[in-house]
Amino acid sequence: MFQIVRKQEMAKGTIIRFDISAPKIALKVKSGQFVILRVNDTGERIPLTVADKDPFAGTITIIFQVVGKTTALLRSLNEGDSVKDVSGPLGRAAEIENIGTVVMVGGGTGVAILHHVAKAFKDAGNYVIGIIGAKDEAMLILEREMKGICDEIIVTTDDGSYGQMGFVTEPLKKYLEERYDIKLVYAIGPIIMMKNVVKLTRSFNVKTMVSLNPIMIDGTGMCGGCRVKVNNTTKFCCVDGPDFDGFEVDFDELMHRNSLYLQDEKDSLLASIR
Amino acid sequence: MLDQEIKYLKFRSYLNTYCPHCHNTLNKEVREEKSLNFDAKYKGKDTELILSPYLDVFEANSTIALENGDLLDDLTCPKCKKSIVKKDMPCGECGSPVGEVIISAFSKLMPFYICLKYGCEWHGLTKADEKRIKLKIPRQMMPEQDQTLRVHNHQEVPYGYTSELALLEAGRCLQCKKPLCVEGCPVNVDIPGFIRLVTEQKFDVAARKIKETNLLPAVCGRVCPQESQCEAKCILGVKDTPVAIGRLERFVADFERKMDLVKIPEIKESTGQKIAVVGSGPGGLTLAADMCQLGYDVTVYEALHETGGVLTYGIPEFRLPKSIVQFEINFLKELGTRFELNHVIGNILTIDELLEHFDAVFIGVGAGLPSFMKVPGESLGNVFSSNEYLTRMNLMKAYKFPEYDTPMPRGNRVVVVGGGNVAMDSARTAIRTGSTEVTIVYRRSRHELPARQEEVHHAEEEGIKFKLLTTPIRYIGTENNTIKAIECLRMELGEPDASGRRRPVPIEGSNFIIDCDLVVIAIGTGPNPILFQSTPDLKRNKWGYIEVDPETNETSKEFVYAGGDIVTGSATVIQAMGAGRIAANAMHKKLTAIREQEQKKKKKVKSEKV
Numbered sequence: 089m090f091q092i093v094r095k096q097e098m099a100k101g102t103i104i105r106f107d108i109s110a111p112k113i114a115l116k117v118k119s120g121q122f123v124i125l126r127v128n129d130t131g132e133r134i135p136l137t138v139a140d141k142d143p144f145a146g147t148i149t150i151i152f153q154v155v156g157k158t159t160a161l162l163r164s165l166n167e168g169d170s171v172k173d174v175s176g177p178l179g180r181a182a183e184i185e186n187i188g189t190v191v192m193v194g195g196g197t198g199v200a201i202l203h204h205v206a207k208a209f210k211d212a213g214n215y216v217i218g219i220i221g222a223k224d225e226a227m228l229i230l231e232r233e234m235k236g237i238c239d240e241i242i243v244t245t246d247d248g249s250y251g252q253m254g255f256v257t258e259p260l261k262k263y264l265e266e267r268y269d270i271k272l273v274y275a276i277g278p279i280i281m282m283k284n285v286v287k288l289t290r291s292f293n294v295k296t297m298v299s300l301n302p303i304m305i306d307g308t309g310m311c312g313g314c315r316v317k318v319n320n321t322t323k324f325c326c327v328d329g330p331d332f333d334g335f336e337v338d339f340d341e342l343m344h345r346n347s348l349y350l351q352d353e354k355d356s357l358l359a360s361i362r
Numbered sequence: 363m364l365d366q367e368i369k370y371l372k373f374r375s376y377l378n379t380y381c382p383h384c385h386n387t388l389n390k391e392v393r394e395e396k397s398l399n400f401d402a403k404y405k406g407k408d409t410e411l412i413l414s415p416y417l418d419v420f421e422a423n424s425t426i427a428l429e430n431g432d433l434l435d436d437l438t439c440p441k442c443k444k445s446i447v448k449k450d451m452p453c454g455e456c457g458s459p460v461g462e463v464i465i466s467a468f469s470k471l472m473p474f475y476i477c478l479k480y481g482c483e484w485h486g487l488t489k490a491d492e493k494r495i496k497l498k499i500p501r502q503m504m505p506e507q508d509q510t511l512r513v514h515n516h517q518e519v520p521y522g523y524t525s526e527l528a529l530l531e532a533g534r535c536l537q538c539k540k541p542l543c544v545e546g547c548p549v550n551v552d553i554p555g556f557i558r559l560v561t562e563q564k565f566d567v568a569a570r571k572i573k574e575t576n577l578l579p580a581v582c583g584r585v586c587p588q589e590s591q592c593e594a595k596c597i598l599g600v601k602d603t604p605v606a607i608g609r610l611e612r613f614v615a616d617f618e619r620k621m622d623l624v625k626i627p628e629i630k631e632s633t634g635q636k637i638a639v640v641g642s643g644p645g646g647l648t649l650a651a652d653m654c655q656l657g658y659d660v661t662v663y664e665a666l667h668e669t670g671g672v673l674t675y676g677i678p679e680f681r682l683p684k685s686i687v688q689f690e691i692n693f694l695k696e697l698g699t700r701f702e703l704n705h706v707i708g709n710i711l712t713i714d715e716l717l718e719h720f721d722a723v724f725i726g727v728g729a730g731l732p733s734f735m736k737v738p739g740e741s742l743g744n745v746f747s748s749n750e751y752l753t754r755m756n757l758m759k760a761y762k763f764p765e766y767d768t769p770m771p772r773g774n775r776v777v778v779v780g781g782g783n784v785a786m787d788s789a790r791t792a793i794r795t796g797s798t799e800v801t802i803v804y805r806r807s808r809h810e811l812p813a814r815q816e817e818v819h820h821a822e823e824e825g826i827k828f829k830l831l832t833t834p835i836r837y838i839g840t841e842n843n844t845i846k847a848i849e850c851l852r853m854e855l856g857e858p859d860a861s862g863r864r865r866p867v868p869i870e871g872s873n874f875i876i877d878c879d880l881v882v883i884a885i886g887t888g889p890n891p892i893l894f895q896s897t898p899d900l901k902r903n904k905w906g907y908i909e910v911d912p913e914t915n916e917t918s919k920e921f922v923y924a925g926g927d928i929v930t931g932s933a934t935v936i937q938a939m940g941a942g943r944i945a946a947n948a949m950h951k952k953l954t955a956i957r958e959q960e961q962k963k964k965k966k967v968k969s970e971k972v
Binding site for chain 1: 665666667675703704705706709710711730731732734736740741743744746747749750753754757758759762763764765766767768769842843844890891892895
């Protein structure tokens with residue numbers, strides 16, 4: 089059993105932050121890696137990327153958006169409650185090097201993962217430019233933390249209720265046009281956002297890493313449910329990823345695969361309410 | 363009446379028994395059963411005696427309670443009322459008077475003696491005669507769930523032997539002096555030994571006899587391919603059918619468990635040395651049990667949230683009930699093994715880190731990375747690897763969705779690609795989810811199917827279709843990117859390849875389409891890379907499996923042992939257990955040597971101090 093040490097609601101309660109006591113994982117986890125979590129005995133296994141860690145307190149931080157039954161169930165837990173299983177760290181860690189200037193692009197809950205990676209890049213001595221976006225002001229998360237990490241930061245909202253109006257790709261385009269020293273773009277967020285970022289960076293030929301979030305069961309390379317097409321070969325996101333070179337990822341296929349269980353998800357949520 | 367019982371009754375009628383005086387038959391119908399009866403006298407009282415079908419025990423009917431050692435006064439033929447006691451010939455074992463009857467066990471009449479001392483099993487037959495009579499008993503089938511009913515539930519299909527059927531089957535064993543079956547078994551279970559105990563009705567002792575060499579008889583009795591191992595070597599199989607060793611193994615293990623007769627074996631004094639086991643599958647469990655009993659402190663690390671490895675996530679409930687697996691694991695816990703769940707070794711702890719805390723490590727992680735065929739359309743919706751399909755159904759209990767949260771993959775027309783046991787498991791699971799049509803597509807012919815005969819037979823009974831000599835070349839999707847059909851090619855068999863099987867060769871232009879809405883790809887697995895990412899110095903072969911010394915199962919890293927699928931590639935449960943046993947023996951030997959050395963050093967230091 090893994091105890092929830094701290095709970096924080098963000099974005100009108102649709103995004104939740106948990107600090108979970110998992111000392112062994114907290115010691116080992118690196119930015120970009122994820123854990124598999126199961127709430128109770130009848131629960132499903134869901135992958136959640138670790139957003140932060142505190143090896144001294146023995147906690148890891150996960151941030152998730154409430155989308156289906158399991159995340160709804162997770163939200164219903166309070167400080168002091170426990171989840172049945174947390175397995176990790178899983179996946180390969182993000183490759184962190186001192187390469188100069190990097191742009192970190194995050195959207196929605198993707199910012200949660202992004203800020204862990206951004207921190208690592210900053211610690212490695214890079215000049216970090218942050219671009220984070222959300223639907224509106226209320227859905228924007230971790231702005232303060234990102235400001236603390238990044239040397240420059242731009243915030244966008246789709247409706248203009250805070251920061252610049254529009255998508256994250258607009259300020260990114262500006263940066264790519266103005267600065268020639270950008271060595272790497274890291275994009276984490278909704279698939280459609282990552283796809284558009286890659287479309288843009290491809291025209292500037294700037295290396296772009298993306299963090300994928302396909303459907304997983306075991307997260308240890310056993311089921312192959314998380315297979316994605318990268319450079320036209322089948323890769324397993326849980327053991328070969330979750331971070332891949334954005335230029336090589338087949339985003340359309342990933343989008344199709346991720347939408348396969350929407351109906352089941354609905355059924356499960358409804359059944360749990362009844 | 364079950365088909366089973368009919369066969370059993372038939373056997374009883376094989377043994378026609380006649381009076382030596384009037385030559386009338388002594389067979390009689392009692393309770394709708396044809397048994398061998400005659401009149402007897404005991405302390406002046408008349409009674410009826412029934413000869414058991416295995417020709418070794420006879421029982422009185424319920425009016426008189428005979429005890430071992432009681433001597434009958436007289437034995438008479440119920441028809442001519444003449445005494446059939448043979449005056450001039452005492453029992454060959456106890457010297458008591460004997461009765462003589464004539465039996466026709468095969469197309470020959472011969473005398474058969476019944477010792478009048480109850481409990482004495484002498485019968486005067488020569489070994490050759492006894493053998494010939496045993497050969498008359500047919501191989502006993504297990505009663506099983508009706509095929510029309512079982513496709514609607516996930517419960518186990520065969521019910522297992524009753525004690526009566528087990529006795530009958532055990533009676534077939536010839537108790538060979540040089541038992542070939544033992545050679546056929548990867549862990550060399552004393553098969554004639556345990557079968558003899560079954561004939562003596564000591565079922566729990568028989569189970570313990572197996573456990574001396576095989577920790578998981580309930581599991582192995584169910585999933586071992588006996589027909590290619592012990593039963594393949596059985597001498598009875600040359601002319602007839604072999605003894606059903608697996609079914610007997612299953613019976614005694616179930617008997618011991620259900621009757622609550624499982625005993626915790628004696629554990630040797632603690633050695634103070636610690637062993638880490640990576641993976642809680644059959645190989646790891648065997649090693650853990652062996653080392654625990656030898657006094658080592660054993661910790662088993664499991665990546666998933668449930669123990670058992672392939673026994674839990676892979677083999678379906680209807681073939682191996684999960685309660686049995688958990689029972690065996692609880693037994694290990696009582697032996698003192700610790701289980702650490704949710705530990706993906708390679709990530710949370712590396713092998714090198716384990717070596718800092720433990721004296722030796724065993725790697726039994728299996729080969730869990732599913733293979734795909736690299737044909738177009740494999741990433742369409744409702745195309746699963748067999749691992750994903752079975753993991754969802756078994757480990758995550760998706761068939762109980764939405765009680766359990768993992769969604770159940772379902773389809774009306776299901777195609778399973780592959781011909782192994784995993785393919786059969788997937789197909790039989792699919793038919794239990796209410797699919798109207800399940801087809802197995804395999805590229806070679808029926809003769810080459812790698813699955814167990816029994817599984818193929820069960821699959822066919824349940825209405826699963828086989829499209830043999832067929833291979834998929836393209837998966838066709840709907841506009842929503844879920845599977846709608848498979849384009850296949852017909853094959854023919856060409857020259858034998860390296861494995862000795864005839865290589866399938868595609869027939870040009872033979873393309874055809876199979877409509878379907880769910881596909882399970884069961885074409886095998888490979889090694890999982892996680893462990894090796896952090897342990898690059900572990901020597902591996904060209905397929906990526908770990909290289910070990912076959913004598914000891916030690917890897918290129920000292921004190922690190924490996925066994926099971928991660929060494930051999932996909933194989934059987936019992937082979938993994940055999941590998942675990944080899945590693946346990948080698949590990950014990952090495953660690954004992956180290957222990958003794960240290961003790962010597964200590965003594966030396968002590969004596970120097972003095």
